[in-house]
C-alpha cells in the first residue's frame with residue numbers, strides 16, 4: 165500500500181508527500197539528479213529538452229538511471245508512483261510518433277522535462293508509457309502516478325483502454341482501484357463532519373456525544389486502498405492552511421500518518437507484512453526533501469541548496 169497527498173501553504177507553495185508501504189525496501193536513498201546529468205533513456209526522445217530540471221527524491225540509481233519512487237524538481241513539479249497491480253496496463257512496445265517513456269523512468273521524465281502541471285497535461289496527450297523492465301532483477305512495476313504543482317494535481321493511469329489523466333480535486337491517491345472509483349466512493353462519506361455531533365433525545369433519554377472527533381464516525385479505519393484514500397482525502401481537505409515551513413512539514417507528516425500502516429495488520433499473499441517503510445515529502449518553496457522511516461520517525465531534511473549541482477550524474481544527498 166501507499167498513500168500520496170499534495171497541498172499548498174499560506175503563500176501558495178506546494179508540499180507533496182507519500183507513504184511507501186511495502187515489505188522491504190530496495191536500498192533507496194535521497195537521490196539528486198543535477199540539470200546537467202546525462203541519463204540514459206529507454207527510448208529516443210527528440211522532444212525531450214536538451215537541458216533538464218534538477219530533480220530530487222527517493223529512489224535507487226541503476227546503470228546511471230535514477231529510478232525514483234517519488235521526486236520533485238526545481239520548478240515545483242512533483243511525482244509519486246504508487247502500486248496499481250491489477251489495473252495498470254502499459255503499452256507492450258513503443259509507438260511511433262509519440263514520446264515513448266518506460267514505466268520505470270516516468271517520474272524522472274516528468275520532473276526532468278516539465279515546469280508545470282499544464283506542461284505535463286499537454287505532453288501526456290502524445291505519450292506512450294511502455295512496459296519495459298529495467299533489467300532481469302528489476303521487472304516492470306505496475307504503478308499509477310500522482311503528479312502535482314502549486315496549481316493542483318492529476319492522476320496518471322495506464323489501463324487496458326489507454327492512458328487516463330484524471331483531474332484530482334482531492335489531491336490524494338492510494339492504490340487499487342482506479343482514481344475514478346475512489347473519487348466516486350467519497351460520496352459514501354458525506355455524513356463525516358468535523359463538528360461535535362449535536363446532543364439529541366430519544367424519547368425521554370437525553371444523549372450527548374462522548375467527545376470531539378465523533379463527527380467523523382463512519383470514517384473507514386482499515387488499511388485497504390479505498391479506506392486509506394478516504395482518510396487521506398478527508399484529512400487533507402480539512403487540515404487548516406498552515407504558515408511557515410515547520411508547520412507545513414508537520415501537516416504533511418501528520419496527514420500521511422492518518423493513512424500509515426503499522427506492522428502486523430497488512431499481510432500479503434506470501435505471508436509478509438506490509439508497513440509504512442518511509443514517509444517523505446517535498447517542499448517546493450524551499451526545495452527541501454524530508455524523510456522519516458518506520459524505525460526512525462525523526463524527520464531528516466535534505467535541502468537542495470546544500471548540494472553541489474555541477475556534476476553530470478545522479479548522486480546521493482546527505483541530510484542537513
Ligand SMILES: C[C@H](CCC(=O)NCCS(=O)(=O)O)[C@H]1CC[C@H]2[C@@H]3CC[C@@H]4C[C@H](O)CC[C@]4(C)[C@H]3C[C@H](O)[C@]12C
Nearest residue numbers: 165166185186231233245246247268302303304305339
Ligand atoms: C513497492 C512500491 C509500491 C508500494 C505500494 O504501492 N504498495 C501497495 C501495495 S498494495 O497494492 O496496496 O497491495 C513501488 C513504488 C515505486 C516502485 C519502484 C519504481 C522504480 C523501479 C521500477 C522498476 O520497474 C522496478 C524496481 C523499482 C525500483 C520499483 C520497485 C517498487 O515496485 C516500487 C518501490
